[in-house]
Amino acid sequence: MNKDEKLTMAIDIGGSKLLVGILDNSGHILASRKSLFVDPTETSVIMQIKEECHKLMTDKYRPECVGISIPGLADTKRGIWMYACFSGIANLYLTDILSREFQIPCYLENDANICAYGEKIFGCARNVTDFIWITISNGVGAGIFINNQLYDGFYRNAGEIGHIKIVRDGWECPCGGHGCLEAMVAGNGISRRFYEMSGKRLSAKEIAELARGGHSQAQECMDITGKYIGEAIGTVQNILNLPLIVLGGGVAMSFDVLKEGIERGVRKNVFLKANPDYRIEPTALGYEASLIGAAAYALYRNKAI
Ligand SMILES: [Zn+2]
Known part of the structure; x- marks a missing residue:
């Protein structure tokens, strides 16, 4: 030092x-x-x-x-x-x-x-003026940078991506709504999905590990999770038109087994002609x-x- x-x-x-x-x-x-x-x-x-x-x-x-x-x-x-x-x-x-x-x-x-400040100052968004950081762990949240400045909204609560509705009449969310991204893809949502598929109660981390090892139900569970995340990113892109989306938080540490689903989900929702070129990356800052x-x-x- x-x-x-x-x-x-x-x-x-x-x-x-x-x-x-x-x-x-x-x-x-x-x-x-x-x-x-x-x-x-x-x-x-x-x-x-x-x-x-x-x-x-x-x-x-x-x-x-x-x-x-x-x-x-x-x-x-x-x-x-x-x-x-x-x-x-x-x-x-x-x-x-x-x-x-x-x-x-x-x-x-x-x-x-x-986390968005961390990524902007020390991480993979250093050379980017506009990006969104999305945390996916026990909850889902986001930080948005526009023109090198954090955009936190008129009422300072911008970036509540966790409450974008992904599944009509889906699982209940802590916000009181149903089918929000947070309810469907945060740690509890992944565990619940796997339990409904297999009858086994495991943590999101354990399910990701199984998926990595080739377990087909775990792979399907993570693939559906990734698709929902991607659908939300596609919706965000249609509004913000960003060059970079950074994923962080415990669930996002399993980016390797979510990636394909995410890409499919984005393609489903994004207006590709308006958003031909963007990167989706896991955080450079880790846990x-x-x-x-x-x-x-x-x-x-x-x-x-
Ligand atoms: Zn919600």
Whole structure:
């Protein structure tokens, strides 16, 4: 590590786990800690974040700013975690609390937008002005860059691709609707599809592994999942006309067994003459995309890059 290297603390708050890390300004993770949330409440989550970060902030690592990736809705200007679908956390002034604790600037964004920043600054979208990042894991979300700027919408909630309707009267979705992309392709949806096909209850990761090994029902399950993802991408393309679509999140890590279905789904929905040339790629940032994205976002907000 260069002595003059500027360091960033990154905090990735997931639905069930907390990941904190120290990163250099090239997006490399120099140190990190992972812990699980047990019955998370507002107080316990704040306490756990403080403790985990202090363990990394030693004489060796003195970060200059903090980036925080939160699940749910964020007020980025005021640094408020507006809403989380787990734990009942709402209207939490998290950046105020952590700025006071660590005495350095803190910035907060929702996980999909944070990942888009990560991909734009350190990943495969570095040389692209317009792209969409799509997270597919336990939920489905997206971050959109237009003209090198995040587009978060007039009401700051753009990119809710997870609630595009894919299957008429399909499975129920946490939003209250039916047949949303999230209900059909997030981890639970894949498990449910495989259970209905085979009578076996497996995780999405286990099903992808079976598909890789040549299991025909698992392959069909992942193929249908890919097709739904592709149909949503086709719809997005008809509106945004992008050169690059980046897929991330746990499910997207199985891009190899989803790819064919995705391509078929896109072709079904996209107006090809208007969208003749685009790439669909898995994230270049791997499983740590949110952590790397949190660092990228902090550097961007702190005007360090
Ligand atoms: Zn929905």
